[in-house]
């Protein structure tokens with residue numbers, strides 16, 4: 001393999017050239033989330049010659065991931081996402097340094113790891129991570145490329161320290177709800193593929209921009225929004241909010257105070273169907289709503305709808321001699337339910353079932 005040939009197509013671009021390539025080679029990016037967005041982002045950045053990539057994700061590959069998380073294959077099911085992705089990226093570009101962090105991005109650890117990278121890239125699917133990343137970018141004065149996909153809609157923006165507005169300038173109030181959920185939301189693979197590819201492109205442009213190579217326009221004061229249902233694309237220019245955290249002294253910015261209550265807590269333990277079968281005594285808890293039960297339930301389980309848990313209504317008798325495994329449709333709401341239960345039930349171990357009832361339904365295939 002001739003090293004000079006590898007990047008010739010992009011080095012031939014007048015506005016990129018060898019200078020652009022050298023900048024990418026010297027750069028490091030931290031990609032949080034190895035899912036639908038993280039797959040194309042990581043693959044394109046490793047292929048483009050970014051010198052060092054950090055991958056953060058605590059999850060394992062599930063069958064339901066394969067429809068959109070294109071870095072994974074059937075043989076990867078149940079393996080740790082970051083380790084599989086690390087191996088794939090090294091195969092794509094053996095000169096790239098790829099670091100895998102099999103951990104939830106949170107707390108002091110997130111601060112410690114983020115400070116060693118040039119660019120933070122949000123490929124997560126929850127508000128906690130998005131706000132934490134934004135605030136880390138403010139504290140550490142790091143650029144931050146943010147993307148999200150909900151249904152057929154995609155959004156993309158960048159934050160450049162000391163320049164444009166931040167994520168909180170646009171979304172000042174931390175939502176008290178989740179981003180979609182497995183009951184309400186679905187997604188097509190190409191939707192996250194388009195946004196993830198655009199996010200990879202924006203990341204390359206930001207890396208060049210912060211290194212003084214300013215030929216490209218970046219989304220530093222624009223939110224780019226796509227509606228794939230109608231083929232519409234919008235660009236919203238938005239200002240810095242005078243009272244935003246990004247206008248504070250970076251040393252005084254609190255980390256994590258206002259988003260601890262949004263989404264589910266971060267200390268939820270997840271378990272696969274197969275692992276739960278190996279446990280001696282398990283009680284399955286179905287937190288789906290009444291109208292979802294006709295699609296099937298796990299025999300012998302208990303029905304405690306999430307809507308009741310959210311109203312602080314817990315069942316009168318809680319098993320004391322069994323491990324509780326909580327499930328919903330795909331394993332998202334069940335994490336929220338486990339988080340709610342943990343404050344009320346402390347005498348048994350509680351897990352969220354990875355992949356939800358779908359994982360149970362697919363047990364014979366797997």
Ligand SMILES: [Zn+2]
Nearest residue numbers: 166169244246
């Ligand atoms: Zn701001």
